[in-house]
Amino acid sequence: MITMKQQHVHALYTYLQSQNSSRSYLLQCYKQLDGIDAEAKSYDNCTTFMYYLDHGHTFYNSGKKADDRLKPLLYFYGMVHLLKACILTVRPDYPESTTMLAHGVSSRKKKKKDYTFITDEVKVQHKGLLPYMSEHLFNLKQLPFTKITMQQLLAVIPELVPLYQWHKAPSMVQVGTLGHNELTFPQTLLDQYHLTEHGFLQKVQAFLPPITHQDIDHQMINIHLDAALLGENGPFYVNSTLKSVYFPIRREQFLPMSEVIVHYLILYNLGMLSRYEPAWWGELIATKPDMDYPLIKGFLDCTSDKIPLMLGEYLYRQYESKD
Numbered sequence: 001m002i003t004m005k006q007q008h009v010h011a012l013y014t015y016l017q018s019q020n021s022s023r024s025y026l027l028q029c030y031k032q033l034d035g036i037d038a039e040a041k042s043y044d045n046c047t048t049f050m051y052y053l054d055h056g057h058t059f060y061n062s063g064k065k066a067d068d069r070l071k072p073l074l075y076f077y078g079m080v081h082l083l084k085a086c087i088l089t090v091r092p093d094y095p096e097s098t099t100m101l102a103h104g105v106s107s108r109k110k111k112k113k114d115y116t117f118i119t120d121e122v123k124v125q126h127k128g129l130l131p132y133m134s135e136h137l138f139n140l141k142q143l144p145f146t147k148i149t150m151q152q153l154l155a156v157i158p159e160l161v162p163l164y165q166w167h168k169a170p171s172m173v174q175v176g177t178l179g180h181n182e183l184t185f186p187q188t189l190l191d192q193y194h195l196t197e198h199g200f201l202q203k204v205q206a207f208l209p210p211i212t213h214q215d216i217d218h219q220m221i222n223i224h225l226d227a228a229l230l231g232e233n234g235p236f237y238v239n240s241t242l243k244s245v246y247f248p249i250r251r252e253q254f255l256p257m258s259e260v261i262v263h264y265l266i267l268y269n270l271g272m273l274s275r276y277e278p279a280w281w282g283e284l285i286a287t288k289p290d291m292d293y294p295l296i297k298g299f300l301d302c303t304s305d306k307i308p309l310m311l312g313e314y315l316y317r318q319y320e321s322k323d
Helices: 006-013 020-032 037-066 073-086 130-136 148-155 159-166 189-193 199-203 259-276 278-287 292-322
Strands: 105-107 119-126 147-149 172-177 182-186 211-216 220-225 244-246
Touching: 006 105, 006 148, 020 037, 020 292, 037 292, 073 130, 073 259, 073 292, 105 259, 119 259, 130 259, 147 148, 147 172, 148 259, 159 172, 159 292, 189 199, 199 211, 199 220, 259 278, 259 292, 278 292
Parallel strands: none
Antiparallel strands: 105 119, 119 147, 172 182, 172 244, 182 220, 211 220
């Protein structure tokens, strides 16, 4: 079922398919920025902004029709174009230098003999799209890691929770519902995080609206918030279809950052594999030998719809806040 928010996002994407409407949208965004000529910049950027969106959707639509071997590349570059459109709403001079055009992440060039995707890792670079969009779209000046494995990233995508449960390796626990102001954590999390009840509440309250009160017993920690949870950033992640809010079970998967960044890193690594490791990638698609395949398949099915929706919601929030 398509939600009201999804309908609004789809309508916004449709509205922005002309130079005039794109210019009008950017003008409203730029009026809120200091030290720029909003009229001139919206005129200068409207065509680029419109084509970033157009190319992004073209890549995603092509990816959904393409062979599985090509999907990561098409989805990654679709995502890159949509991200650049979002960046233009807050950074009218982007890219300020050619260093901003790099991906901002790297992967191991030579794979080990017994390579598996879930144990592979990527490394954050100091310059490029990843650190740039982390700072300017998600107010995150430094990521909470310098390198991270695919296992850690895949484990915080709520749509993959059922796959992990079938694999008997649960990665997240449902703690609430989007739009509600109550969260419930199992007491077993305290052992995983090596924290007392007080320490755990201190750890999570920085990512929540103010806590009005809490009820704690030997099984659950129930907290009530003074506002509904929006679920835009980790460590609270939202299933975009069910609107259920999830929290990572293990301490090493506590990632206080947008899920958009998670998808960017996974897609980057999959794209590198499809380009530079054709034997491994082709064998994975053809023979489906281990747990790598269902996780990759589940991720690709999820990201093809979720990222355009999440970035569309970002653009919609920009409109709501500037209107």
